Amino acid sequence: MRLDERKIRILQAIIDDFISTAEPVGSRTIAKKYNLGVSSATIRNEMSDLEEMGYLEQPHTSAGRIPSDKAYRFYVDRLMKVKSLKKEETENIKQMYRNKISQIEQVICNTAKILSDITNYTSIVLAPQMNSIVIKHIQLVPIDSRLALLVIVTNAGILKDTVVKIPEDIDADYLNRISNILNKLYKNKSFGQVNLDDLAGVRKEFARNSSLVDTLIDALSDHYSKSDKDIYYGGTTNIFNFPEYQDVVRARSFLNLLEEKELLYKLLSKAEGDGVTVSIGTENPYEELRECSIVSATYKIGDRVLGSIGIIGPTRMEYSKAVSAMDYMAKTLSYYLTSLYGK
Amino acid sequence: MRLDERKIRILQAIIDDFISTAEPVGSRTIAKKYNLGVSSATIRNEMSDLEEMGYLEQPHTSAGRIPSDKAYRFYVDRLMKVKSLKKEETENIKQMYRNKISQIEQVICNTAKILSDITNYTSIVLAPQMNSIVIKHIQLVPIDSRLALLVIVTNAGILKDTVVKIPEDIDADYLNRISNILNKLYKNKSFGQVNLDDLAGVRKEFARNSSLVDTLIDALSDHYSKSDKDIYYGGTTNIFNFPEYQDVVRARSFLNLLEEKELLYKLLSKAEGDGVTVSIGTENPYEELRECSIVSATYKIGDRVLGSIGIIGPTRMEYSKAVSAMDYMAKTLSYYLTSLYGK
DNA sequence: TGTTAGCACTCGTCGTCATTGAGTGCTAAA
């Protein structure tokens, strides 16, 4: 059976209707609301065909039909016209970045907030992924006689700093010497390239204070090895807006899903390449997500992918809005970060 | 009417029962489950009295009775025996602190996690409050020709650092001079004591680079004025465990409540003084909380209160468990922080 | 005088059953 022009128009009508109402849609509804110039009986026949072809599903005999994941996929790939954001929405976003924000965490956090505000879905933002981050500067700053601060500055703003205990008898000069060595070793390397063996030499040189060097090694390796899966959320309770989550059990399992950072991390970080990725229902590799869709994109500094942003909602999602928001947001964020920290 | 011995014992039985079952409790239940040596009819009479006195309420005529906020208050103040934590629970907590953790945020975050694990309620932890934090060290660390890092080290670990743009023609020495001045001005002052006017002199001295000084002033004032209400949560979805929150509307409003950071901040930060504060239902100053109870305590470094920890749950809360967990946690956290950053 | 057994009464919950109405599939006519 072929998916001819009329079938497509009917399918589109059904998807549009279901996305906005969340109710299974019947032939009469389509005939009345969308002027397709045919009667409900004809639509009924076509719907029967569409079901046979796998684009529609029927919750039960006497109900209308709902789009299948296959239908959404078709919709996203072929039917949907990505409408650009409203003026005020792009204004909002730009405004957010105009306020000088010095902490990258703050930027990330606001990004999540604004994404969920615009789309009304739950947004997820992965903070910059360690491996791709380049060390620009390492410095040991003395605090008092017992403590020093190991500051690691990266091309994505300051990333992490760690308080390290130091032996009492060490002075600022000594710390500076260590800083210099660390800088020589690691400057302009990414965390992925950090090789702790390089420190063996340092250890030898500072044999007298091997425990200090050990502490430093610990601190460094903490940063690049630690599954530092910082995830920021926006609009976590938006899910309650959707009738399909009026059930406490489902709402709860959705919210628990958000706590599965490992899983979200894998999901979002696999979204590679340029542009926006849409993953619909059962296309997701995880059981828990078979009734959710995820729209994601990556953000970068220059050409280097730093992290991902995404939104998650029911498969019945306003894809056109979601995709355009995601696209605009990823680009704006990348542009902003690049202008701040890029080479 | 007097609250005699027998009334008290009956009241206690009712509260205990209701806390564990969430069902209105009737006279027969009490007579059967708790051996008070009197018949259900007698208990019925007493319950009638207790209702008249304001300790009990009846959802409807043919239901059992539930404790009022007044009853819980009486329970917390007079009846409850605080049982100490189980060995394994205290072990868990100690274990958490034994793992060397360098970032105070991490400590706070884990504290929230473990509190919710132990109590099964939602935990809320206020990160250290700015006003009480003492500056130990300020340093401008050069990163590259355009950027420097303003590091403010406090007695609560490193608190904040900000990337500031600097004019191209400034060298490390120059930054050091500024750092020294800032240190002289603010070392050992709390953020609450920071007076930006002091910087006027600095501005004059560095008139050539007044824009840099402005940036620094901005950055500093950001830190102490910004309502930096960092709140960490644990067990946000625990609320779904309770039958009274099986209703989506209520669950949602609870979760939305958690996003009201201003409100939570006020609630928790008012809990001053030593020991554990319990705030029951309508005792809370906010409408939204009239069916919740909050158990909170403060944590400190030395004698200086830094922030608060709390748990929030239904008024039907296991107060004895909650109070003991809170007490132990606050003390342990304070002890740990003091040993790290104290004096 | 306090305690208790007994009983009528209240009222929310639960299961049953009939009604309703949205929607389908099929058939026959246009």
Place this chain on the structure above:
DNA sequence: TTTAGCACTCAATGACGACGAGTGCTAACA
């Protein structure tokens, strides 16, 4: 090929009665 018409399905809704947990009151009892 399209459409009107019709029988059929089935979830949702609401009415109704049975049930039972719980109360308050009364009268008898220790």
